[in-house]
Amino acid sequence: MTARKGTRKGAATRLRIVEAAAAEIRERGTNVTTLDDVCRRSDTGKGQMFHYFPEGREQLLLAVAEHEAERVFDDQEPYLSELTSRAAWEAWRDLVVGLYRDQGLHCPLGVLIADVGRYSPAAQAVSAHLIRRWQECVRAGIEATQAAGEANPSLDPDRTAAAVIAAVQGGVTVLLSTGSAEHLEAGLNLCLDHLLS
Numbered sequence: 001m002t003a004r005k006g007t008r009k010g011a012a013t014r015l016r017i018v019e020a021a022a023a024e025i026r027e028r029g030t031n032v033t034t035l036d037d038v039c040r041r042s043d044t045g046k047g048q049m050f051h052y053f054p055e056g057r058e059q060l061l062l063a064v065a066e067h068e069a070e071r072v073f074d075d076q077e078p079y080l081s082e083l084t085s086r087a088a089w090e091a092w093r094d095l096v097v098g099l100y101r102d103q104g105l106h107c108p109l110g111v112l113i114a115d116v117g118r119y120s121p122a123a124q125a126v127s128a129h130l131i132r133r134w135q136e137c138v139r140a141g142i143e144a145t146q147a148a149g150e151a152n153p154s155l156d157p158d159r160t161a162a163a164v165i166a167a168v169q170g171g172v173t174v175l176l177s178t179g180s181a182e183h184l185e186a187g188l189n190l191c192l193d194h195l196l197s
Helices: 008-028 035-042 046-052 057-076 086-106 108-119 121-147 157-178 182-195
Strands: none
Touching: 008 035, 008 046, 008 057, 008 086, 008 108, 035 046, 035 057, 057 086, 057 108, 057 121, 086 108, 086 121, 086 157, 086 182, 108 157, 121 157, 157 182
């Protein structure tokens, strides 16, 4: 069930609930986070919670997954849409590494990879859609860079894009386990060396 249509104030209240739930999940995990925690953090009551999420926890988790998936894209712009040269790829890599290093355990991608998707089939579908959409953006960048003569023309754009996304996801997973962005940076550097050789 999608969000109920309503006033601007209602939309702001719903967003506040979703952002509070996302923050609680980032800090404490899906299993530990309760609706009471979300109400307290968002300064809303149970009545408001069930007004916007009448199906309860599962619907709220789906909204969190959608919110965090959009954050993953928003955080990478405008670089993700402008991957057309070596300089653009390097700027995007620097942004991604710096962003996830700074966000650490509280990154939106971590919520999708390591938490919400495991507990909600609908949220897992959101994560799968995110990966497909992200891979399409990276593939378009690879094709544009190949057309500009700055990327290896023999590479398959789909397979290379899949490897780039895997490098980011794998690096973020290691970051969540160790607190270090070293593997994320190494994985992206290797992908870019291969792409831009």
